[in-house]
Amino acid sequence: MRAIKDTMGGLPSRFWWLWASTLINRLGGFVTTFLALYLTVDQGLSASFAGLVAALYGIGGTVAAVVAGVLADRLGRRPTLLVSQLATAAAMAILGFSRQPVLIAVVVTVLGVTANAARPCIQAIIADLVSDKDRVRAFSLNYWAVNIGFGVASAAAGLIAEQGYLLLFLGNSASVLLCAIVIFLKVPETRPQDPPSADQTPSADRDTAVEQTTDDEPSSSAPGLGAVLRDGRFMVVVFLAFLVAMVLMQYTTSLPVSMGKEGFSSADYGFVISMNGLMVVLAQIPVTRLLKDTRPVTVLVVASLLAGFGFGLTALVHSVPLYIMTVCIWTIGEIMHNPTSMALAAGLSPAHIRGRYQGIYTLSWSGATFAGPLLGGIVIDRFGSDTLWAGCAVVGVIAAVGYGALAKPLGQVIAPAAPTSTQQEREPETQG
Secondary structure (H helix, E strand, O other): HHHHHHOOOOOOHHHHHHHHHHHHHHOOHHHHHHHHHHHHHOOOHHHHHHHHHHHHHHHHHHHHHHHHHHHHHOHHHHHHHHHHHHHHHHHHHHHHHHHHHHHHHHHHHHEEEEEEEHHHHHHHHHHHHHHHHHHHHHHHHHHHOOOOOOOOHHHHHHHHHOOHHHHHHHHHHHHHHHHHHHHHHHHOOOOHHHHHHHOOOOOHHHHHHHHHHOOOOOOOOOOHHHHHOOOOHHHHHHHHHHHHHHHHHHHOOHHHHHHHHOOOOHHHHHHHHHHHHHHHHHHHHHHHHOOOOOOOHHHHHHHHHOOOOHHHHHHHHOOOHHHHHHHHHHHHHHHHHHHHHHHOOOOOHOOHHHHHHHHHHHHHHHHHHHHHHHHHHHHHHHHHHHHHHOOOOHHHHHHHHHHHHHHHHHHHHHOOOOOOOOOOOOOOOEEO
16 A cells, blocks of 8 residues: 555545546547457458558657647647547547448558557656656556556457457447546646746756757757657667567567467457556566666667567467466566656656657657568468567567666666656656
């Protein structure tokens, strides 16, 4: 109880309304998880097509990450977020009635744009609302809400799908619409009106902000995307997050396809993958408390190895209990990696162009949503599932080595915070 109180206390009420909207959204998040099974089992399409569709979703997310990040800085976080959510609700309902493969591919691409446009906006709002010392904690709580909803939705969706997939699409659409209503009523605009002066810029951000102002434009106007792309430390973090995310994204397409080929049902997959959300809900606070004094680089290295080898072990399992075991292993890696990486990205982001930074960071996830399922489907069709799972282990090792090499370049940016929050003080930045 003390851990829960320390973790949840002291955050602004507006953050909790944003948190509640995220939970509502994810409680109805049925479609993305079950899209591969819908396409291959219900519609009779190939694993390669399922991988292509998931990749198109990722392409849409790639476009959305950049565009939404810029719009969040120029038009505001709130209007950009509301438009993305309303468009997502409409696209989700249309997808439920689509039957032609070409139409499905087009609608999923649009859905990739609209759904992923919300991510940089939400990340920027959290960073705007919450002080530096509580930022990792806030990202962890938001991540916790995502997984509470994911766990419930995955378990329920497996049963709902047995009655017809259309219910999944319409339910998902309704949850996104309700999420938009909560944002409209309770979450205000948080975009800073003016760029910070050198004295106002947080020490962790000052070097980056000064460099951007000097290289790009006068301080009176926000630098362009080029300033973000030239921030070497930040872009390395984005790339390493992409590698780990590409491994983790195998749960969306490759894992259900692989289980389907072994004769497991959609309900079996729903039960197995629901353990991911359940593990996050139950283990996130204990794990982050256990690791609060551990160097962030060490956390990220271990997390990358757990993610890679957790999926790698999938090649050796052939029963639901053993599948659950592998999910638990890579989920611990996910718990360790994602909030720490998110907080790191936020710590490297100057406030007045935070939307752009969060947009580029979101590319690590949207790009992984594209590359992971596409490569996974191709590898399964051509070389078999075992080759894919071995490749996941290799990618995890590469990411771990990369994070280890970041210790000196990042320096104090990722130094453990003073023990004020129980969540993750191994900090630096935000999410994806």
